[in-house]
Amino acid sequence: MRGRFITFEGGEGVGKSTQIRRLAENLAGAGVDALITREPGGSPHAEMLREVLLSGGARQFGPLAETILFNAARDDHLEVTIRPALAAGRWVLCDRFVDSTRAYQGVLGEVGPDIIRSMERVIVGETWPDLTVILDMPAASGLARARARNAAANRGEAPDRFEGESLDFHERLREAFLAIADVEPDRCVVIDADGRPDDVAAAVFAAVRSRLGLAGTEVPA
Ligand SMILES: Nc1ncnc2c1ncn2[C@@H]1O[C@H](COP(=O)(O)OP(=O)(O)OP(=O)(O)O)[C@@H](O)[C@H]1O
């Protein structure tokens, strides 16, 4: 049986990586084997494109070229990592996916929805997420978390291609993710990320259980 495909979306520093790890632990407790992956990246060739994109190396070519590169990375990631895992019955938990392209390149980069959708049809095809968890919190708080994390990790380098954008840019991103959830409520669930990690993890697991059905599993204390 095909595994389930869950994507995590939201602004910078909202806790996507943290909550993906927590969900994988909770799923393991429920006997579900999950693969954690990310975009851009998640396969050797897509990770090479991640370097180009997040260093800002493609910025000079403009948002359309960046959209094409994010989709090239996604194509390889789907083929090499995601589809084989789903076919083997594993659940796949992916840190960012198509909604990041819609928000960053579509809404903020002003690449038209017709272009974004046609790339989705070609690249994603039938491999659409069963559930998308949108972690939501004020942009300034998420950016502060991301900066504190980078400082603690001794990553003294400049912020990456998108972290360095203005607060207004990040607030508009937040609105873009919320707008996607409004239009696709069956696929998307919005979770308040501005709380303790344990509370957010419990809310995420509860949403996964109720949306995807994991009978008999309890939210851990
Ligand atoms: N609920 C929370 N409360 C306080 N700090 C948190 C919470 N969740 C995560 N953090 C911390 O905030 C920082 C950012 O979290 P994380 O890396 O999980 O976010 P992210 O959304 O994956 O970030 P990015 O968008 O940069 O990839 C980390 O240092 C993490 O430990």
Ligand SMILES: Cc1cn([C@H]2C[C@H](O)[C@@H](COP(=O)(O)O)O2)c(=O)[nH]c1=O
């Ligand atoms: C998939 C995807 C990602 N982005 C941006 C969003 C973030 O700024 C970075 C990824 O960094 P993270 O620390 O792993 O979150 O890339 C984008 O603009 N478009 C996309 O499709």
